[in-house]
Amino acid sequence: MNYSYKEEVQKHFEAVAYSLERWRRRNRYYYQDIEALCRFLIPQGSRVLEIGSGNGDLLAALGCGAGLGIDFSASMVALARERHPDLQFLCQDAEKLELGEQRFDYILLAGVVGYLADVQTVLEQLLPYCHHRTRVVILFHNYLWEPILRIGERIGERMPQPAQNWLSVADVRSLLAITGYTVVKQGRRLLVPRRVPLVSNWLNRYVARLPLVEHLCLTQYIVARSPAAWGDALPSCSVIIPARNESGNIRAALERLPKLGSRTEVIFVEGHSQDDTWAVIVQAAREYAGRWEIRIFQQPGRGKGDAVRFAFEQATGDVLFILDADLTVPPEDLPKFFRVIASGRGEFINGSRLIYPRSRQAMPWLNTLANKFFGAVFSYLLDQPLKDTLCGTKVLWRTDYRKIAAGRTYFGDFDPFGDFDLLFGAAKLNLQIVEVPIRYQPRVYGQSNIAHFREGLLLLRMCVFAGRRIKFW
Known part of the structure; x- marks a missing residue:
């Protein structure tokens, strides 16, 4: 069953790869906010691994010291290489990563956990590529928005989606805990995902960060540290x-x-x-x-x-x-x-x-x-x-x-x-x-x-x- 689901998702993204830019332009305000959030969370010059890198635009926006994008869609990887030749992109299954001896400062999963057949296995697969300072950054949608996003698909305002996981913050924290990671930060943002002049920026910057109101935001994020050990020698x-x-x-x-x-x-x-x-x-x-x-x-x-x-x-x-x-x-x-x-x-x-x-x-x-x-x-x-x-x-x-x-x-x-x-x-x-x-x-x-x-x-x-x-x- 997991294999058939994975195959279904892979075929979907192969089909939409070259229309992705059109959807990104239509929802530019949302994607700009995702980029701003990731730049806030990930310092410039970091070594970054992105799982589910799509067309590579998000990875390119981070100003990485070294960036590697992984996607299981060959069409997406080809598009990313064409758009961002200065970065590296590989076509691999995140459940079976083979990246050699590389270690990364940040591992980014932006909007991808909803499409993973086995989130736990993917998180376990990331462990060999962590050092003792590695941070895993996960961005995912608030499940309260599911009906609104479904309507957006039907009226042509959002890219069509395959069947996906709708995980709560508690679900993601639990998956991180059982795979050995420790959550260090979590948050929510973006109450209004479309630009409304004089309204969107003010609501998203101030009102969306207020207690209780923040639970209605579209984007949820969690930052976790890897369980990799510092070393056996006593520090000075x-x-x-x-x-x-x-x-x-x-x-x-x-x-x-x-x-x-x-x-x-x-x-x-x-x-x-x-x-x-x-x-x-x-x-x-x-x-x-x-x-x-x-x-x-x-x-x-x-x-x-x-x-x-x-x-x-x-x-x-x-x-x-x-x-x-x-x-x-x-x-x-x-x-x-x-x-x-x-x-x-x-x-x-x-x-x-x-x-x-x-x-x-x-x-x-x-x-x-x-x-x-x-x-x-x-x-x-x-x-x-x-x-x-x-x-x-x-x-x-x-x-x-x-x-x-x-x-x-x-x-x-x-x-x-x-x-x-x-x-x-x-x-x-x-x-x-x-x-x-x-x-x-x-x-x-x-x-x-x-x-x-x-x-x-x-x-x-x-x-x-x-x-x-x-x-x-």
């Missing part, structure tokens, strides 16, 4: 400690910090302190030189964000840690973060202070309320669950940080905190963001550098910025 680590007016915590940080990975580098960045923090750092670096690999710097710019970015550029470890010098996040908890990232159970590890009980001295009730509010808002804006966006302890791979830094042209220099530059960049790169609960401690030395009202206004500005650049783009 760099612990970044930004310090401003924290002289009483410097030695305690070095005393309490555990060894991490194959090598632990400690980087202090002193930020224009009004006390003797820099002198204490210099002395402590001498005292603990036999125990730690310590590097010390005075911050050239201003603000924690600038200090973190400066230190990350100096770091040599495979994994980058941020440890606030106030030690409200216990240094003893850093091995928990290391185990999660080294095991591949997460790629961007964010601390969460809001799970375990904490004293009012460590976090007053108004701060707790604000943190929970902003956590909920950013979870919605980033399409990834976050409980505590403001915890200073964050851990990521240095290779991923370099990609975040390279992609800063998209966001610009917007973040004085440093937290959101990293979070937004990780969300844009489709990294798997996970949270590690920590027991938040009161300060034992010094006073907080936070100006609550001013920084509350800055956080609201961050929400608006995330909305514009990530949610409502």
Whole structure:
């Protein structure tokens, strides 16, 4: 039965191959939105494999570093080669892929899962072509639109379709789970798939992204990470400690910090302190030189964000840690973060202070309320669950940080905190963001550098910025 279905679909696309361009022109607005979504999800220069590549236009629109399209219709492959001679296209059955030793950064299945005879087998076939950073991007129609799309076919506004699978988001997530992939992001878009002047763009950019309304959108997408392992060797680590007016915590940080990975580098960045923090750092670096690999710097710019970015550029470890010098996040908890990232159970590890009980001295009730509010808002804006966006302890791979830094042209220099530059960049790169609960401690030395009202206004500005650049783009 599966073979006959596959044959039926193959014959259909052989027949419509050379009329595809006419249908694409008729539904140009829809196809332009698909291209825009894929360009948002897939960074330029990536190595991309597209399953069900059709005439190759979508693959060509991505600006791939290297692009390979697979289609089981010989006519479609011939058309794609003619239209895009700079890309590679092969006529193969996705259930029986033979691509040699190639590995890809992104594997794209745009509108193709509805035509696959065995989705599970195809997802399994993709595994040998994944490395430990590969993302699988799946775009598919919302089954609520089935009757509308059927009507579109009958009145000649949509290309005729063969019998197809109508999968829900839950169905696709389940298929990814049983084949070993981990979903890192999902979303919906396109409430109005035809251009209506002054109406379509506004509805699709703003109204379509609202809670509940988004469930009515035509296009659904899921981004999943492959189960490929990072490797057996323990990675090295760099612990970044930004310090401003924290002289009483410097030695305690070095005393309490555990060894991490194959090598632990400690980087202090002193930020224009009004006390003797820099002198204490210099002395402590001498005292603990036999125990730690310590590097010390005075911050050239201003603000924690600038200090973190400066230190990350100096770091040599495979994994980058941020440890606030106030030690409200216990240094003893850093091995928990290391185990999660080294095991591949997460790629961007964010601390969460809001799970375990904490004293009012460590976090007053108004701060707790604000943190929970902003956590909920950013979870919605980033399409990834976050409980505590403001915890200073964050851990990521240095290779991923370099990609975040390279992609800063998209966001610009917007973040004085440093937290959101990293979070937004990780969300844009489709990294798997996970949270590690920590027991938040009161300060034992010094006073907080936070100006609550001013920084509350800055956080609201961050929400608006995330909305514009990530949610409502």
